Amino acid sequence: xxxxxxxxxxxxxxxxxxxxxxxxxxxxxxxxxxxxxxxxxxxxxxxxxxxxxxxxxxxxxxxxxxxxxxxxxxxxxxxxxxxxxxxxxxxxxxxxxxxxxxxxxxxxxxxxxxxxxxxxxxxxxxxxxxxxxxxxxxx
Amino acid sequence: xxxxxxxxxxxxxxxxxxxxxxxxxxxxxxxxxxxxxxxxxxxxxxxxxxxxxxxxxxxxxxxxxxxxxxxxxxxxxxxxxxxxxxxxxxxxxxxxxxxxxxxxxxxxxxxxxxx
Numbered sequence: 001x002x003x004x005x006x007x008x009x010x011x012x013x014x015x016x017x018x019x020x021x022x023x024x025x026x027x028x029x030x031x032x033x034x035x036x037x038x039x040x041x042x043x044x045x046x047x048x049x050x051x052x053x054x055x056x057x058x059x060x061x062x063x064x065x066x067x068x069x070x071x072x073x074x075x076x077x078x079x080x081x082x083x084x085x086x087x088x089x090x091x092x093x094x095x096x097x098x099x100x101x102x103x104x105x106x107x108x109x110x111x112x113x114x115x116x117x118x119x120x121x122x123x124x125x126x127x128x129x130x131x132x133x134x135x136x137x138x139x
Numbered sequence: 140x141x142x143x144x145x146x147x148x149x150x151x152x153x154x155x156x157x158x159x160x161x162x163x164x165x166x167x168x169x170x171x172x173x174x175x176x177x178x179x180x181x182x183x184x185x186x187x188x189x190x191x192x193x194x195x196x197x198x199x200x201x202x203x204x205x206x207x208x209x210x211x212x213x214x215x216x217x218x219x220x221x222x223x224x225x226x227x228x229x230x231x232x233x234x235x236x237x238x239x240x241x242x243x244x245x246x247x248x249x250x251x252x253x254x
Binding site (some may be wrong): 020022025032035038039040041042044045047048049050051052054055056058059061062064068072073077078081082084085088089091092095096100124125128129132133135136137139 | 144147154157158160162163164165166167168169171172173175176182185187188191193200203204207209211212213217218222223224243246247250251
């Protein structure tokens with residue numbers, strides 16, 4: 001049963017729960033950042049779809065790939081891709097910053113400070129990005 | 140129909156996909172979505188085809204696509220619950236989110252298997 005949607009029935013009182021506005025996430029910066037992080041999922045999905053479109057075009061030959069580049073140069077596609085880049089980056093940053101809450105590393109009897117866990121994630125990001133760029137451009 | 144017992148697995152895939160998406164997608168999107176279309180870098184189609192054609196690349200790409208899509212599906216499912224407060228549509232939303240992820244993953248597997 002949906003909260004707040006209840007009505008009086010013979011033996012069950014009405015739910016006493018405050019109604020929360022659909023726009024609750026606009027009330028505070030931290031709420032907005034939370035929903036922005038959640039919305040990044042849409043752009044992660046778009047990135048994959050776009051990647052698959054590119055792979056498909058490359059597979060169909062140079063002419064198809066040129067067509068895709070042409071299509072991607074349209075302002076609206078560029079805007080979508082740049083927005084995606086921002087939000088996928090936001091996902092990455094929030095993900096690495098949260099890593100210390102999820103990963104606990106012990107060195108002997110001392111717990112490795114969260115800073116080092118985040119830092120190692122950022123380092124991995126740099127290394128992986130460099131490898132990806134190297135493979136795509138030179139590999 | 141999502142049973143309660145599927146949740147731990149879905150959260151695990153969500154985490155794995157979150158890591159992969161964070162590490163790999165920004166650079167891939169920068170190259171293919173911005174740098175190549177704008178002509179900042181101009182690798183030829185034949186070069187890209189040989190890079191993508193390598194079995195290791197294809198395997199890596201299928202893993203990246205699948206995990207990222209399930210990560211996105213899981214997070215978006217909860218975004219709908221929290222953002223729009225429509226948890227009562229649980230079954231429909233789960234079906235649409237994971238269904239899309241399954242379709243996308245299958246498409247990526249097909250595309251890269253036949254590349």
